Amino acid sequence: MLKTYAYPEFPYVQSKEQRTGVRKRHPVVVIGAGPIGLSAGLDFARRGIPTVILDDNNTVSVGSRAVCYAKRPLEFLDRLGIADPLVKKGISWKVGKVFYRDGLAYQFDLLPESDHKMPAMINLQQYYLEEALVEALGREPLADLRWRHRLTAIEQKPDHAVLTVETPDGSFTMEATWVIACDGANSDTRRMVGAEFTGQFFQDRFLIADVVMKADFPTERWFWFDPPFHPNQSVLLHKQADDVWRIDFQLGWDADPTEERKPERVIPRIRKMLGEHVEFELEWVSIYQFACRRMHDFRVSRVLFAGDAAHQVSPFGARGANTGFQDIDNLGWKLKLVLEGAAPEALIDSYSAERTFAADDNLLNSTRSTDFITPKNAISRRYRNAVLELAGTVEGIRPLVNSGRLSRPTPYRDSPLNTPDVDDFKGKMAPGTNCDDAPVSLDGKPGWLLNRLGDGFTVLTFGEAPMAEVATGGVTAKVLSIGKDIKDSKGLVAARYDGQAGTTYLVRPDQHVAARWRSFDADRIRAAMTRAMAG
Amino acid sequence: MKVQRKANIPDQDGFYQELIDSQRDLSDEDASLMNCKLVILLANHIGDREVLSEAIRLALPKNR
Numbered sequence: 361m362l363k364t365y366a367y368p369e370f371p372y373v374q375s376k377e378q379r380t381g382v383r384k385r386h387p388v389v390v391i392g393a394g395p396i397g398l399s400a401g402l403d404f405a406r407r408g409i410p411t412v413i414l415d416d417n418n419t420v421s422v423g424s425r426a427v428c429y430a431k432r433p434l435e436f437l438d439r440l441g442i443a444d445p446l447v448k449k450g451i452s453w454k455v456g457k458v459f460y461r462d463g464l465a466y467q468f469d470l471l472p473e474s475d476h477k478m479p480a481m482i483n484l485q486q487y488y489l490e491e492a493l494v495e496a497l498g499r500e501p502l503a504d505l506r507w508r509h510r511l512t513a514i515e516q517k518p519d520h521a522v523l524t525v526e527t528p529d530g531s532f533t534m535e536a537t538w539v540i541a542c543d544g545a546n547s548d549t550r551r552m553v554g555a556e557f558t559g560q561f562f563q564d565r566f567l568i569a570d571v572v573m574k575a576d577f578p579t580e581r582w583f584w585f586d587p588p589f590h591p592n593q594s595v596l597l598h599k600q601a602d603d604v605w606r607i608d609f610q611l612g613w614d615a616d617p618t619e620e621r622k623p624e625r626v627i628p629r630i631r632k633m634l635g636e637h638v639e640f641e642l643e644w645v646s647i648y649q650f651a652c653r654r655m656h657d658f659r660v661s662r663v664l665f666a667g668d669a670a671h672q673v674s675p676f677g678a679r680g681a682n683t684g685f686q687d688i689d690n691l692g693w694k695l696k697l698v699l700e701g702a703a704p705e706a707l708i709d710s711y712s713a714e715r716t717f718a719a720d721d722n723l724l725n726s727t728r729s730t731d732f733i734t735p736k737n738a739i740s741r742r743y744r745n746a747v748l749e750l751a752g753t754v755e756g757i758r759p760l761v762n763s764g765r766l767s768r769p770t771p772y773r774d775s776p777l778n779t780p781d782v783d784d785f786k787g788k789m790a791p792g793t794n795c796d797d798a799p800v801s802l803d804g805k806p807g808w809l810l811n812r813l814g815d816g817f818t819v820l821t822f823g824e825a826p827m828a829e830v831a832t833g834g835v836t837a838k839v840l841s842i843g844k845d846i847k848d849s850k851g852l853v854a855a856r857y858d859g860q861a862g863t864t865y866l867v868r869p870d871q872h873v874a875a876r877w878r879s880f881d882a883d884r885i886r887a888a889m890t891r892a893m894a895g
Numbered sequence: 896m897k898v899q900r901k902a903n904i905p906d907q908d909g910f911y912q913e914l915i916d917s918q919r920d921l922s923d924e925d926a927s928l929m930n931c932k933l934v935i936l937l938a939n940h941i942g943d944r945e946v947l948s949e950a951i952r953l954a955l956p957k958n959r
Contacts, residue, residue: 739927746931756939 363643364572364602365487370418370494372508378525378532386412387699389523389536391511391549393417395426395486396667396684397542398493398505402440403692405503407815409699412534413503414525416510420490423644424570424606427483427598428678432769432794433685434478435810435871442492443478450482451599456581458761460748462588466758467580475852476797477808481678481766483600485570514539514552514663521662538695538708539663542684545650547669553660557672559723562730563651566675567609567620570600570644571630577605577638583763585733585748589632594733594763597633604643607633608675610733617647650674652726654719658687658712666691671719676729676764679722686769687715693815693869697893702835706895710777718770725765732762769794772872776895779866779875779888787858795871798852802845809853810871812846814838817889818867821880822859832886835893837866868892897946898953 377384388404390397393415401413429437429450437443457467472480497503512531513524521539525532541549550556577599584595593610600606607630611620619625626645634640654671658664667684691711697703735741750757771793772778778791789796797810813820817837819830825839842848842859853859864881866874866888875888904910918926938947 739931742928742931743935746928746935749928750932750935754936754939757935760935760939 364604367419370507374529383533385535388538390540392543395489395681400540400688401503402496403688405500407692407696409696410502413505414509415507418507420487423646425486426681427606428481430481430682430767431478433682436685436689442496447482449601450484452479452482453579453581459584461586465748465752475799483598485600516661541663541665541669542667543669545668545672553663555660557653558656559653563613565611565615565649567611568646568648569607571605572641572643573605574639621645621647652723658715673722673726674730677767679767682767683722689870690715703893710895714772714775721770729762729764777892779891783878785858789857789873791873793873796856798856799850800846801849813867813871816869820865822863823861830882830885832889898949
């Protein structure tokens with residue numbers, strides 16, 4: 361079907377526990393080997409948690425699907441050691457064009473903030489990302505990825521869950537202290553535990569096409585409002601790897617999905633959009649439908665939900681997979697501490713508290729984009745059109761044009777894990793915020809701050825530190841001194857963290873700020889660590 | 896209370912006439928779109944979120 365990509369077929373292997381019939385208790389079982397489940401397996405295994413990942417299929421995702429990966433998720437994937445080749449393979453666009461009806465409204469340059477290791481975003485087909493994750497999992501002795509294993513039932517117990525799993529060799533049961541459900545928007549796991557999505561802000565359907573273009577076409581993002589080739593709806597065109605272009609046609613909820621996906625209907629639409637002379641081949645077509653909603657609580661007893669299984673958003677702003685990765689970023693270190701008994705189970709509940717807060721931020725942004733793109737009444741349509749007409753001539757109106765705001769991490773502003781500021785600070789690195797990257801140097805060689813933070817608690821301090829590590833309750837934070845361990849080669853660490861001599865940050869294992877002070881005080885650091893692990 | 900409550904437009908009658916004249920020959924639809932553009936342009940000019948919120952509240956229908 362696809363000309364630019366050959367789908368791998370992963371082998372089914374019967375597990376020892378099924379063969380011997382001896383039921384085993386696993387610390388963590390992940391359901392679903394999509395981008396979120398695979399990255400969960402990788403993060404957990406790298407943290408030292410033996411992790412089983414079950415998937416009912418035996419290959420990667422079909423079609424480009426998620427497509428766009430933003431900076432923070434790329435930083436997470438970089439922590440997992442797989443970002444560099446993906447960034448190299450992916451496409452970064454800089455110029456965006458906004459069309460309104462039959463003309464160009466305006467164009468813009470992305471101009472992302474410089475001096476970050478990861479780009480603002482890349483476009484890459486989801487199958488490449490999944491393939492990279494599967495490959496990396498193969499190198500982790502603690503990760504056990506099992507294809508063609510379908511979860512058919514869950515029984516919740518006070519301190520574990522019993523899973524019934526079906527394979528080509530029949531059914532067997534396994535136990536898990538924690539189950540992480542990453543089985544997508546139509547999650548069977550969610551249904552099995554009797555949980556539901558709540559709230560339904562709006563729903564819509566999209567026709568998504570991957571197209572191979574033969575002619576040269578610029579690497580730009582084109583967004584149409586109400587174009588003549590697709591009246592009253594929006595269309596998005598952007599480039600992916602291998603000269604595959606992704607086109608998203610908004611269809612509206614009343615469209616007939618079976619009719620719309622027929623090539624004889626899709627091809628003329630694309631021809632009208634690209635122009636008669638552009639040659640192209642259709643690689644993949646799909647209908648994507650969604651509703652904006654989330655689960656009330658991402659924890660249901662022993663089962664934790666992540667990614668689309670926990671929350672669903674519109675495609676505007678690429679908030680689906682991107683927020684899913686951040687769910688896992690948030691969860692991995694908490695699971696590890698709770699499993700080893702260093703933190704109380706309440707820390708797991710903070711996963712739901714922090715990530716439902718982030719999900720609400722995503723839902724809000726999604727709702728605002730949709731209100732702009734699909735106005736709900738005549739006057740809001742007029743306002744939308746007024747903005748688009750003015751945007752052509754008045755530059756200052758352009759920021760009001762909302763064709764989706766690119767996914768950005770949500771600071772956990774009010775999280776109970778934060779130690780509130782007592783000293784005066786400027787800038788955005790308040791407790792709960794993800795750490796900004798910045799260039800540093802190490803023994804004269806250039807590097808990046810986030811790579812130095814690593815994946816445990818870190819005390820980042822400007823200037824000499826009185827100790828090399830701070831420990832409490834069996835958990836150790838390494839001290840990273842700016843000036844001694846690493847040099848602030850461009851002065852950007854100080855600029856981005858409002859750093860002065862003595863300024864000290866406690867950074868969580870997911871690279872979010874837990875606390876900050878104007879001086880290094882080991883007792884206060886220990887108290888902040890305890891608080892960040894208490895949940 | 897940040898929204899200007901005192902007269903602030905020099906040549907009030909001239910301004911009012913200019914506004915009415917600009918829409919005299921427009922259809923309701925076009926005039927409505929033009930009003931939207933005016934709101935957006937003036938809101939950007941004002942730029943003060945408190946003033947804008949207060950103005951939105953002031954302008955709401957009385958029975959709301």
